[in-house]
Amino acid sequence: MGRRCWRQRVLAAACLGAALLLLCAAPRTLRPVFGNRALGSSWLGRxxxxxxxxxYDLDQDPRSTLAEVHRQRRDLLSSACSRHTRRQRLLQPEDLRHVLVDDAHGLLYCYVPKGGRAPTGKRVAKPAATPRAIPAHEAHAPGRLPSLADFSPAEINQRLRAYLTFLFVREPFERLASAYRNKLARPYSAAFQRRYGARIVxxxxxxxxxxARARGHDVRFAEFLAYLLDxxxxxxxxxxxxxxxxxxLCHPCRLRYDVVGKFETLAEDAAFVLGLAGAPDLSFPGPPRPRGTAASRDLAVRLFRDISPFYQRRLFDLYKMDFLLFNYSTPSYLRLH
Incomplete structure (x- = not known):
């Protein structure tokens, strides 16, 4: 009886391992996908x-300048993954929690908070939604779109092979500065300050x-960075x-991303994804306000000005992979040497 039970456990473990291996080894070449009726998506079969x-069609057209930009970004990401990543652990379903599924339009979106002015993909499935129509507390609320982690391994693999997968990223230290300002330095972030700011203080x-110990409302940027490095x-x-x-959040060296959008080119990249989706009911946030990207950099410059070179180097090491994978240069305002 004991031996039989042991064999059943071994078999179950082997099956689970095989499923997870498929999950994290679902790379695909960019090619047309036909006949995926089993997914039940509203656009499949039409x-x-x-x-x-x-x-795929645009990639075959040498006249498509924007498609070439995104092809180059894919190639740069793939090359950086090959150079800078070692053997990695198998992905677990929970690792896919940030990848959102839009079955209605055949899209997978890995959302990176502070990667743009708003969590773009979370409103992809909301018809005719305007950016300002969704309150901030709802923008990150679970349930607007299902997470890829909520599906079975077989369903995950089907979607990874058939759907367009995209994400939006931002210069890492500008994103970090924006997170500090909006979550720890602004008066309307009281709940966030009580949870994280009080802990930091x-x-x-x-x-x-x-x-200050109770409210966490006056966390200094240097304290925030020390907390991250602790x-x-x-x-x-x-x-x-x-x-x-x-x-x-998005595991770009384990999952293939067809479009890597950037905060710095948000308007063009969002329009490109919407054009591929080809659905009038979709809407993206507008581009950053005039001087938005410059203001983002100015904020980072101002905040990092008083950070010692020692902590700048340690923080750069912590976020180095984001700089390398998404082709961001080392900020000129850092004193790393």
Whole structure:
């Protein structure tokens, strides 16, 4: 009886391992996908072409300048993954929590908070939604679109092979500065400050006033960075998604992304994805306000000005993979040497 039970466990473990191996080894060449009726998606089985098929068509057209830009970004990402990543663990379904599924349009979107002005993909499935029509507290609310982690391994693999997969990223330190400003320095972030700010103050400011220890409303940028670099932070729990590294949220060296959008070219990249989706009911946030990208850099320059070279180097090492994978240069305002 014991031996039989042991054999059943071994068989179950082998089946699970095979399923997870398929899950994280679902790379595909960019090619048209036909006959995927088993997914039950509203666009599958119709005459119109899927977003992934449209991207394949554009890749064959030398006149498509924007398609060439995104092909180069895919190639750069693939090359960086080959150079800078070693053998990695198998992905678990929970690793796909940030990849959202839009079955209606054949899209997979890995959302990176602070990667743009708003979590673009979370409103992809909301017909005729305008960016300002969705309150901030709802933009990140679970349930707007299902997560890829909620599906079975077979369903995950079907979608990875048939759907257009995209994400939007941002210069890592500008994203970090934006997260600090919006989540820890603004008065409307009281709940976030009580959860994270109070923890930072209690750990790093021994003589803090009782009000600061309770509210966490006056966290300094240097304290925030020290909290990120403290080994206890990630040992106690994963980074919050607003300052977690983009590659740790989206696993771009394990999942193939067809479109890598960037905050710096948000308008063009969003229009490109919408064109591939070919659905009038979709809407993306507008591009950053005039001087938006310049203001983003100015904020980072101002905040990092008072950070010592020692902490700048340590922080750069922490976020280095995002710089390398998404082809961002080392910021000129850093003093790393």
């Amino acid at each position: 005459e119109r072409r899927s977003p992934l098929q449209k991207l 209690q750990r790093l400011r021994p003589r803090a006033l009782p009000d 080994p206890r932070t990630r040992r106690d729990e994963p980074f919050n998604e607003h300052w977690e590294r983009a590659h740790a």
